[in-house]
Each structure stands twice: as C-alpha cells, then as structure tokens.
Amino acid sequence: MKRIQYYGLLRLRYSQGTIVIEPEPPPPLLRFFRYDRRVGKYRCLSYLYRDIVEELSRLGLDFIDEVLLPMECGELSGKGLKLRDYQEEALNSWISAGRRGIVVLPPGTGKTIVGLKAIELTGTPTLIVVPTLELLDQWYRRLRSAFNVRLGVFGGGEKRLGCLTVITYDSAYINAELLGNRFPLLIFDEVHHLPSEGYRHIAELSAAPYRLGLTATPEREDGLHVHLPRLVGPVVYRKHVPELSGKYLSEFRIVRIGVRLTEEERRRYKELSARFKEFFKRRGWRLRGVEDFERLILRSGRDREAREALLAWLEARDIVLNAKAKIEKLAEILRWHRGDRIIIFTEHNKLVREISRRFLIPEISYKSSGAERREVMEGFRRGVYNAIVTSKVLEEGIDVPEANVAVILSGTGSSREFVQRLGRILRPREGKVAILYEVVTRGTKETFISRKRRRGLRGASELSA
Amino acid sequence: MLPSSLLRVRIYGRSISPSYARFGGEELEISRALIDLYRRSVSGRYGRLLEGLERLEREAEKRGVDYRLFRGLNHLLSRRLVLRKPELPVDPLLVRRKVFRTVNELYGGFVLDGLERAEVFKRVAAELGVSIEDVWRAFNAVYEEEMIVEEFLPPSPEDLLREYNLSLTQTLLFRCLRLDVTLDVTGYEAKIFLRRVKRLGLLYMAEKLPRGVRLSIDGPASILKHTERYGTRMAKLVPLLLHFRRWRIEALISSRGRRSRGKRRFYWFRLSDRASYLLPRRPVIEEELFDSGVEEGFAREYMRLGLPWRLLREPEPLVAGTHIFIPDFAFEHDGRRVYLEIVGFWTEDYLRRKVEKLSVLREPIIVAIDESLGEFKVMGEGNIHVVRFRGSLLPGKVVPIVRMLLPVRAETRVKRVVNVEDVLGGELDGLTLGELERKLRALGFKDVDLLESLKRSGYRVRWRGISPEDAFIERVKGPEGAG
Structure with missing residues (x-):
C-alpha cells in the first residue's frame, strides 16, 4: 500500500537542460537517472524525457509532469502545403x-x-x-x-x-x-x-x-x-538523385575542364611540393591520409620545420586553387552562357572578390553585410541578377530557382559539398538541362581532389551526357 | 579569450599549463612592435595595417617567434581598434546595387572586357551625378580593407602580455570539465563569486578547509556526460579571481592532443595567486558595508554598547551541507563565534527552506525575523535560535542569547590599563587597533583595556568600519592630550 502512495508523489521537472525526478525514481526507471549529490536529487539528460514518460505510463504510475512549458501558440493550420x-x-x-x-x-x-x-x-x-x-x-x-x-x-x-x-x-x-x-x-x-x-x-x-x-x-x-x-x-x-531525376529534378551534365599553371606558378608549385616531400622523407614519416596530415598540423605549433612544411603545403594549395588560368577559363565559360542563370563557387573568399571585381558579378560571402547579402539573394531569386559568385555560403539548402549553370572553380574533396553545389541547379523546368563545370588544374593534387568529391554522385554518372 | 587554435600549452605528465609570456626578451619586443604598428595606423586605411601585420608576422617568425603568440597578441589588440567607414559622396550599397543592375540590363549578368566595364561605370556616375572615381571608390568601400582606423587604445607592452596570459588561461579552460576553486576571502567576496557561479548556470559543491573553502564547480549535465559545454562559462570566473588576494584553482582539462593520437586525455591545470604577477592587476573589491538599513542600524547600536563580544560583518563563508552560507554577522569571543542572520523580507516557504538549510550548520546561529510582514510559524531548534523584531533590530533582542551561548569568564573582564606610548616606545599615529593589540600581545601584554589605555595616553580611535583593522589611532590635539 505504501508503495503506491509513494509513487503517486512522483514529480518530473526541467532543470537547465536536464530532468530532475522527485523524490526518487522507482527501480524500473533507475537506469535513466543518476544521483546528483550536489543537489541531493536524481537527474538525467532531457532527451530521455519521452522514454521516461512512456515507461511510467507502461508501468501505470501516476506522476506530476512539469517538464514541458510550450510556447504560446495560435492555430497551426498551414496554407498552400501540397505534397508530391x-x-x-x-x-x-x-x-x-x-x-x-x-x-x-x-x-x-x-x-x-x-x-x-x-x-x-x-x-x-x-x-x-x-x-x-x-x-x-x-x-x-x-x-x-x-x-x-x-x-x-x-x-x-x-x-x-x-x-x-x-x-x-x-x-x-x-x-x-x-x-x-x-x-x-x-x-x-x-x-x-x-x-x-x-x-x-x-x-x-x-x-x-x-x-x-x-x-x-x-x-x-x-x-x-x-x-x-x-x-x-x-x-x-x-x-537518391537518380530516382528522382527527370521528373522532380532537372537532367544535368557535368563538364570537367582542365587548365594549366603558368610557367611561374608551376616553378613555385614544384619548389613547394619538393620542400614538403623532403620534410616528410627527412623525418621518415609517410603521408597516407588525413591522420598523418593532422599530425603535421599539431606538430607545427612547436616544431619550426614542421611549420615550414605546412606553410609550403598551404601555399602550394593556394597556387593550385587560385591558378590564374582559372579566371581566364571562367571568362570563356561566361562567354558561352551570356543570359543564363549562373552560380560560381570557389573555395576561398579572395577569389570571390577578384571575380566580383573583374566581372562585376554580385558576391555573397560571410564578409559581405547582411543587408547586401539579402539584397543579392533576393535579386538573384527574382531574376534581377543573372549571375552570382560565392564561396561556402550558398552550398546548403538555399532555393535558387531557375539557375541552370554552376561553375566550380575550386573546392574541397568533400562529396557532400559537391552534391550540394550540384543541387543548386537541379530545380526542374520543362526541357531544362543543367550544366555543372568543374575547373581543375592539370598535373596537380587537384585532380585527386576532383575525383574524390565526385564519389558523392553515386550512380548518377549514367545520367550525364 | 582566444580562438582555440591559438592556445599554447606545456604538458608534464598529467599536468597541463599555458605557455605564459614573460615580460622580457623577444616576447616583450614583439608586443612593443605590434603596439607601435597599431598606433601608427591611426587615421589610415585598415588595409594598410593588415599588410603591415602580415609583414611583421613573417619577420617575427624568422626570428623564431611562435606565430600563435603573434596572432594571439594581435587578436587582443584588434579589439582595441575602432574603425569607421570612409567618407564618400555616395552610399556604397546604393552604388553597388546600381552597378550590378546596370551590368545585368546591359550585358546579361557580367562584363567581359574593359569597354563594357567602362560603360557601366560611366552610366552609374552620370546617373548619380558623381565622378567615375567616386563610383569606383564607393564600389570597393564595403570591403573591410577600405575602412579607416579611427582610434586605437594602446596598452603598455607589459599589460598586453598580461592580458594575453589571462586570455590563454581562459582559452585552456574552454575544455574544462570541472573547476575546483579554493578561496580564502571575506563573506562579501564569496557572495559576489557565488552569485556569478549561479548566474552562469553552473553548480557547486562546497567543502570546508582549515583556511577558506573549496568549491567544486561544474554544470547540471556534468554528472551525466563528459562535456566541455561549461568550459567557456568557467573561464568567465577567472577574471573575478584576480580581484581576490588568496585563491587557487585546479581544473580538470580534457584534451585531444598530439600525444594521445586523437583520443581524449585528462590533465590537471593548477594556478594560484602566486602567479598573479603574470596576470592583469585588478583592484580589490570595495566592500559595500551593508545590504540593508536594518543591518546598518543594528551594527551602529551594538558598537555603542562596548560589549565584550566582537562584532564581525559578513564573516568567512560557512559550509552548510554541500552549500555555502554567508551570515550577516558574527559575535566573537575567545576564538568562539555565534552567528546572526537578519531576515527582512520573507515568505513562509522561504523561511522554511532557510531553516532547513541552516539546520545542517554545526555553528550556533541566531535568526532574526521581521514580523511586521506577518505571522510565521518557524521555530528555532538545535543550533538555531529565532528572534522576532519589528522594523528595526535592537541589540537587546540578541545580546541575551549571545551571552548565553558565549559566556564571558569573569577574569577577562578585569583589564589592565597601560601607558601605551611608554610600552611601545614611540608614536602610535596611523596604527589600527588590531595592530596595536598584536604588538602589545607580542610584548606579553594580554587583557589590556585598549580603549581606556589609549585615552589615558592622549589618543583616540577613529572607526571607519566595525573591525579593529578599520579603527585608526590618532593623537588628540590640544593641551589635555599631553598625558
């Protein structure tokens, strides 16, 4: 008899991201909680709330629930929500x-x-x-x-x-x-x-x-x-993409364009790569993957040679990603697509700005002010602007209807990034075939980066012409 | 605080510590050079400062200065900078909008050569009635580099390094899982510290030490998972410690370092007031003597009576269970104490919880409750003695209980009167009563009636507070003073 009375007093409340149960959890619920001697009560992380309530109900135990304190809310009936x-x-x-x-x-x-x-x-x-x-x-x-x-x-x-x-x-x-x-x-x-x-x-x-x-x-x-x-x-x-392509997603082509480093860039690139490789050889290290590279970064904090090797690697990467020839190639691509709706992606902000200044294309970067970002997005969405250039900002989820050309001037090897960037031009329209250009510096690490990022397409290549 | 990537630490076994900057050699040099560069940049383009910084960093690195030190100092200096927009005849955002729109109307999205470019700028300039240069300048003015350095508040090179050391400490604490703070401070200081702990959403457990208390601080979820979530908040407690004279911290730091190959490792970071010289100097917190008029009135009335129990204001923090309790007053005699807590505003629930909290105290305490707010049922028991008052608390209500709890032995009432000047062989001006008592004690004089002795020797006491340390001795001017 006493037990029932005792459990009848159970109280759950929310406390700074955790749930506190008072006076103490009945044995079947002990696994959720931990005793907190700082306050003399039992506590658990809030996300277990649903499990706890379900368990209490299953056991048929009464409890006072003071956990949720939902925002005040009017009627939640949606307008114009038609699903495919x-x-x-x-x-x-x-x-x-x-x-x-x-x-x-x-x-x-x-x-x-x-x-x-x-x-x-x-x-x-x-x-x-x-x-x-x-x-x-x-x-x-x-x-x-x-x-x-x-x-x-x-x-x-x-x-x-x-x-x-x-x-x-x-x-x-x-x-x-x-x-x-x-x-x-x-x-x-x-x-x-x-x-x-x-x-x-x-x-x-x-x-x-x-x-x-x-x-x-x-x-x-x-x-x-x-x-x-x-x-x-x-x-x-x-x-997946292929399952929806055609009807719900536009058809698309991927065009990979190679460019070469200038004589000067190539010389510097080789010099830097050699310095980098030499360092690894001297230390008897091997560069197999991300882990070894992380070791280099960590080491570079206190080890001057490691720091120099890292700086060489970063400069070499900059040369490849921002190769002068890429800008020239972009000019050529733009010439083919005057009047189309174009998004240009780069890895670094520096290149975004260079392109914006040279071609007078509005930019969206984390450095531009909120007011301008909003204005440019809105302008692109409404067709006031045909082209925009951006670094990472626009990758995720943004609606840019009607865009049909994407140019990736530089990026990482992430397949997610690649799929996201592609996704920006796949809104379907009658007869539309989207084109994604990937500009890659030949004979450098960038060819590997490009190959790596494309793994994300998973069975989509057969759809590309 | 700094970005985590700029943290520099040393690890010895299980202990970890920031690599603090010392105030000499290369480190002082680079601090000075950076401040100079910033100072010279005032009223110039921000872009010029950025270029200068890049050059200076390369130079510094050649001389073997850790780039993380350089960037850390730079990070702190950049916050002392005030930038403003360059003055222009036209609004940059308007110009850009016009330029981009014109490009789209004329050329479908972008320009491909100098001719097209020139045409766009010409049109926009004509439309806005300004020169082409103005349009170009306004077009670029949205970039950070084009801002103008308006003001810079330079620290001294040493102070910059101190600030840097504090920031390093805080940055290391970002990864703190639990912070143990040992404080040997007044009740008032402890109160401020605990209020801060609470406001940051942290929890603590207190433990009494022979000197002071130890607070073990972490957050609500800390007992449920290893979390660095509360690290930034704990870091915010450090600047407050710098106001205190005696403190020590021990922080449990989680680190994923080069040695552990990406796995989580735990280290101890220890720091105390002995390292104060490395850190910014902060003023000692001035005490607000009284929280309320009731307390002030009580203290004033009590002091007038000259009773043998010494009255202490907000004595050292007490530990009640796992929590800290700081009573309003203590009465002290012969090294023993009785505490007094005055409750002005209350609700029945508040009183109940208060008494519950106090019931775990080992020390005797008098709780004076204002009954003008209504009837209350709380009764004293054990070590708790409840006293009622209306509006103002008079000593007569409290003293009988103090007398009962701290009986004064008869012999201590017989006090000697001595000629203090003869005994000490010199001037007493400027000494405090506390200092005088200690000096006499050192010379073998116990049980001296200080006040009477001073009076007879031609001195009086000026009270600036209620403790003997705040009572200053001064010579009485005039002929009657020559005793």
Missing part, C-alpha cells in the same frame, strides 16, 4: 515511426515543405535549427507564408522567440538550456551537422518528444552519424 507523392510517403513514414527520425532527400527536392507539413500535422510549437543565415531567412519566409502564428528568429543578431522559431545551430547550442522545454517538436535542417561534439547538446538538452531531421546525406566522414538515431531517430525515408 514522395514527400507524402516521407511524411507518413516519419509519422508511423512515432514522429521521430530522418528524411533523406536529394538537394532541390523540397525538404522544407516536408518540415512545414510535419509542423501542421503535429500542431505544436516547433524549433527549426538551420546551419546558415541564408537558411534562417528562407525558413522564416516559408513559415510566414504558410502559417498565421507568432514567429521567432534566433541568430544573426536577432533574438526573438515565437511559437515557431528558426535558429542557427550556433545559437541553439549557446541557448540550449533556455530552449530545451519550450518546443515539443524539433526540426533539424541539414541534420548531418548535429552529431558534432558541441551541437549534439542541442538534442541532448532538449526534452522535445518529436524530432525530424532533414538532409541529403546523413553520413559524415568522421563517422559521427552513428549518434543520429539516439539524437533524432533512425533514417525513416530515403531517395
């Missing part, structure tokens, strides 16, 4: 998985609308976490046209909470304790960012029972995606 068949399928799989999990769709196939529909069908205050300020703007616009409730923006200098709030990963990390019990639904756009050591806290310190992750490629090179099922849920739906 695969989007419908994706959403249904997410719902049958208990409103937890990840939807994987190629860039440009409308992940945002899946998120919007999920908000409508779940009908609760929602926090949408995005990686860039461009996506912050974009989600905000989409939410405004779909819902008639108070919206919030957090990040890029703004700090306003609303029933539906868009926030950057950085701000969400910093303010995790503040947000953790206010939004029963979490949407992670570009969810592959989430498993990093820091960002993980956003999911762990939140009690949200419902979670949706959106991405084109959940896998990470560092293998941290193994944390995703715990943080968001498993992949519940997945489609």
Whole structure:
C-alpha cells in the first residue's frame, strides 16, 4: 500500500537542460537517472524525457509532469502545403515511426515543405535549427507564408522567440538550456551537422518528444552519424538523385575542364611540393591520409620545420586553387552562357572578390553585410541578377530557382559539398538541362581532389551526357 | 579569450599549463612592435595595417617567434581598434546595387572586357551625378580593407602580455570539465563569486578547509556526460579571481592532443595567486558595508554598547551541507563565534527552506525575523535560535542569547590599563587597533583595556568600519592630550 502512495508523489521537472525526478525514481526507471549529490536529487539528460514518460505510463504510475512549458501558440493550420507523392510517403513514414527520425532527400527536392507539413500535422510549437543565415531567412519566409502564428528568429543578431522559431545551430547550442522545454517538436535542417561534439547538446538538452531531421546525406566522414538515431531517430525515408531525376529534378551534365599553371606558378608549385616531400622523407614519416596530415598540423605549433612544411603545403594549395588560368577559363565559360542563370563557387573568399571585381558579378560571402547579402539573394531569386559568385555560403539548402549553370572553380574533396553545389541547379523546368563545370588544374593534387568529391554522385554518372 | 587554435600549452605528465609570456626578451619586443604598428595606423586605411601585420608576422617568425603568440597578441589588440567607414559622396550599397543592375540590363549578368566595364561605370556616375572615381571608390568601400582606423587604445607592452596570459588561461579552460576553486576571502567576496557561479548556470559543491573553502564547480549535465559545454562559462570566473588576494584553482582539462593520437586525455591545470604577477592587476573589491538599513542600524547600536563580544560583518563563508552560507554577522569571543542572520523580507516557504538549510550548520546561529510582514510559524531548534523584531533590530533582542551561548569568564573582564606610548616606545599615529593589540600581545601584554589605555595616553580611535583593522589611532590635539 505504501508503495503506491509513494509513487503517486512522483514529480518530473526541467532543470537547465536536464530532468530532475522527485523524490526518487522507482527501480524500473533507475537506469535513466543518476544521483546528483550536489543537489541531493536524481537527474538525467532531457532527451530521455519521452522514454521516461512512456515507461511510467507502461508501468501505470501516476506522476506530476512539469517538464514541458510550450510556447504560446495560435492555430497551426498551414496554407498552400501540397505534397508530391514522395514527400507524402516521407511524411507518413516519419509519422508511423512515432514522429521521430530522418528524411533523406536529394538537394532541390523540397525538404522544407516536408518540415512545414510535419509542423501542421503535429500542431505544436516547433524549433527549426538551420546551419546558415541564408537558411534562417528562407525558413522564416516559408513559415510566414504558410502559417498565421507568432514567429521567432534566433541568430544573426536577432533574438526573438515565437511559437515557431528558426535558429542557427550556433545559437541553439549557446541557448540550449533556455530552449530545451519550450518546443515539443524539433526540426533539424541539414541534420548531418548535429552529431558534432558541441551541437549534439542541442538534442541532448532538449526534452522535445518529436524530432525530424532533414538532409541529403546523413553520413559524415568522421563517422559521427552513428549518434543520429539516439539524437533524432533512425533514417525513416530515403531517395537518391537518380530516382528522382527527370521528373522532380532537372537532367544535368557535368563538364570537367582542365587548365594549366603558368610557367611561374608551376616553378613555385614544384619548389613547394619538393620542400614538403623532403620534410616528410627527412623525418621518415609517410603521408597516407588525413591522420598523418593532422599530425603535421599539431606538430607545427612547436616544431619550426614542421611549420615550414605546412606553410609550403598551404601555399602550394593556394597556387593550385587560385591558378590564374582559372579566371581566364571562367571568362570563356561566361562567354558561352551570356543570359543564363549562373552560380560560381570557389573555395576561398579572395577569389570571390577578384571575380566580383573583374566581372562585376554580385558576391555573397560571410564578409559581405547582411543587408547586401539579402539584397543579392533576393535579386538573384527574382531574376534581377543573372549571375552570382560565392564561396561556402550558398552550398546548403538555399532555393535558387531557375539557375541552370554552376561553375566550380575550386573546392574541397568533400562529396557532400559537391552534391550540394550540384543541387543548386537541379530545380526542374520543362526541357531544362543543367550544366555543372568543374575547373581543375592539370598535373596537380587537384585532380585527386576532383575525383574524390565526385564519389558523392553515386550512380548518377549514367545520367550525364 | 582566444580562438582555440591559438592556445599554447606545456604538458608534464598529467599536468597541463599555458605557455605564459614573460615580460622580457623577444616576447616583450614583439608586443612593443605590434603596439607601435597599431598606433601608427591611426587615421589610415585598415588595409594598410593588415599588410603591415602580415609583414611583421613573417619577420617575427624568422626570428623564431611562435606565430600563435603573434596572432594571439594581435587578436587582443584588434579589439582595441575602432574603425569607421570612409567618407564618400555616395552610399556604397546604393552604388553597388546600381552597378550590378546596370551590368545585368546591359550585358546579361557580367562584363567581359574593359569597354563594357567602362560603360557601366560611366552610366552609374552620370546617373548619380558623381565622378567615375567616386563610383569606383564607393564600389570597393564595403570591403573591410577600405575602412579607416579611427582610434586605437594602446596598452603598455607589459599589460598586453598580461592580458594575453589571462586570455590563454581562459582559452585552456574552454575544455574544462570541472573547476575546483579554493578561496580564502571575506563573506562579501564569496557572495559576489557565488552569485556569478549561479548566474552562469553552473553548480557547486562546497567543502570546508582549515583556511577558506573549496568549491567544486561544474554544470547540471556534468554528472551525466563528459562535456566541455561549461568550459567557456568557467573561464568567465577567472577574471573575478584576480580581484581576490588568496585563491587557487585546479581544473580538470580534457584534451585531444598530439600525444594521445586523437583520443581524449585528462590533465590537471593548477594556478594560484602566486602567479598573479603574470596576470592583469585588478583592484580589490570595495566592500559595500551593508545590504540593508536594518543591518546598518543594528551594527551602529551594538558598537555603542562596548560589549565584550566582537562584532564581525559578513564573516568567512560557512559550509552548510554541500552549500555555502554567508551570515550577516558574527559575535566573537575567545576564538568562539555565534552567528546572526537578519531576515527582512520573507515568505513562509522561504523561511522554511532557510531553516532547513541552516539546520545542517554545526555553528550556533541566531535568526532574526521581521514580523511586521506577518505571522510565521518557524521555530528555532538545535543550533538555531529565532528572534522576532519589528522594523528595526535592537541589540537587546540578541545580546541575551549571545551571552548565553558565549559566556564571558569573569577574569577577562578585569583589564589592565597601560601607558601605551611608554610600552611601545614611540608614536602610535596611523596604527589600527588590531595592530596595536598584536604588538602589545607580542610584548606579553594580554587583557589590556585598549580603549581606556589609549585615552589615558592622549589618543583616540577613529572607526571607519566595525573591525579593529578599520579603527585608526590618532593623537588628540590640544593641551589635555599631553598625558
């Protein structure tokens, strides 16, 4: 008899990103909690909230639940949210998985609308976490046209909470304790960012029972995606580029163009490469992969020779990525495509600026002011500007309808980056064939970089002409 | 604080420490050179400063200066810089918008040669009624390099290095999992420190030491996972320590270093006030003597009575269970103490929790509660003695309890009166009462009635606070003073 009385007093409350249970957890729930002698209570990370509630209900135990304190919210009925068949399928799989999990769709196939529909069908205050300020703007616009409730923006200098709030990963990390019990639904756009050591806290310190992750490629090179099922849920739906190409994605061609270093560049490049290789040989080290390279970077802090070798490597890379011939080749490509809608991608900001100044093409870089970025994006979207040049900023998720030419002047070996960049020109239109140019410096490391990044296409090459 | 990539550390076995800059040699030299470069840049283009920095870094590196030191110092200096936009006849953003639009209208998105370019600039200049140069300058003015250095607040080269050392310390603490702070400070200082800990969303556990207290600080989730989440917040506690005279920290640092080949390793980082000379100097925190009028009134009235129990304001922090408690006053006699806590505003719930918290104290405490706010049921028990007052607390309510808890032995009441000038053989001006007592004690004089002795020797005491250390002895002017 005493037991029942005792458990009847159970109380769950939220405390700075954690859940505290009072007076103490019944034995079947002990595995979730740990005793915190600092306050004399039992505590666990907030993301276990749903499991705890389900377990308590399964055991038929009464408890006072003071965990969630959802934002105030009006009616969440969406306007103009019509789904394509695969989007419908994706959403249904997410719902049958208990409103937890990840939807994987190629860039440009409308992940945002899946998120919007999920908000409508779940009908609760929602926090949408995005990686860039461009996506912050974009989600905000989409939410405004779909819902008639108070919206919030957090990040890029703004700090306003609303029933539906868009926030950057950085701000969400910093303010995790503040947000953790206010939004029963979490949407992670570009969810592959989430498993990093820091960002993980956003999911762990939140009690949200419902979670949706959106991405084109959940896998990470560092293998941290193994944390995703715990943080968001498993992949519940997945489609690849080839499966949607033609109808929902534009057809495309990839054209690889080689350029040569100038005489002077080549001489310097060789000199630097030799210096770099010589260093490795002298130390009896071998350069097999990222790990050896990381060792060099770490070493360079206190070891002068290592530092010099690293500097040589960086300069050699700069020469290759920013080869003079690339700019000339770009001029040629532009001449073929006057009047087309063009996005030019580079690795470094320096090159962005050079191109912007020489061809008078508006740039979008993290150095340009918020006002100008917004103006340029809007202008490109509306067709006032035909061409833009950017470094990393535009890779992820941004809608740039109608763009049909992409030029990659330089980039990393990341296949995700490649797929994302390609995705920017794949919005379908009647009769459209998108073209992606990849300008690569011949006879240098860049040919390997290019080969590496293309692995991301997975079965798409047969579609290219 | 610095970007983590600029952190420089030394590792010996299980301990880790920042590579602090010393105030001499190459390090002082580079600090001076950097400050000079910044100073000379004022009212010039920011771009020129950036070029100068690049040159200076290359030079420094040739002389063997660690680039991380150079960049760290530069990072700190750049925050002392004020930039402004260059003055232009037209708004840069407007010019750029016009240029890009014209390019699109005339040439479909981009220009391919000098002729097309010239045409665009000519048109925009004509449209805005300014020169082509103005258009070109405005077009470029959005870039950082085109900003003008308006102001620079130069530190001294040594102070820059001190600031750098503090920043290094904080940067190392970014990866701190738990911070143990040992403080030997006044109650007031402890109060400020704990308020900060709380406001940063951190938790602590306190432990009493023979001298001072040890606080073990981390965050709510720390017991649930190894997390560096609270590191930045713990780093924010360090500048506060610099205001204290006696402190020590021991930080558990997680590091993924060259030695551990990417695996997580744990190290101890230890630092104390003995390293103060490496760090910025901060003023000692001035005490606000009283939180409220009730406390001030009580202290004033009590001091007037000249009772044998010495009254101490916010004595050293006490440990109640795992938490710190700082009472408002202590009465001291013969090395033993009774504490007094005055409760002005309260709710029933607050009182209940307060008494619960105090019940684990080992020391006797008097809790004076203002009953003008209403009825309360809380009763004293064990070491807790409850006293009621209305509006202002008079000593008469408290003294009987103090007398009961700290009985004054009869013999200590008989005090000697001595000629202090003869005994010490010199002037007493400027000494404090505390110092005088210690001097006499050292000479074998115990149980001296200090106040009476001073009076007879022609001195009086000026109280600037309530402790003997704040009571200054001065000679009484005039003929009656020559005793």
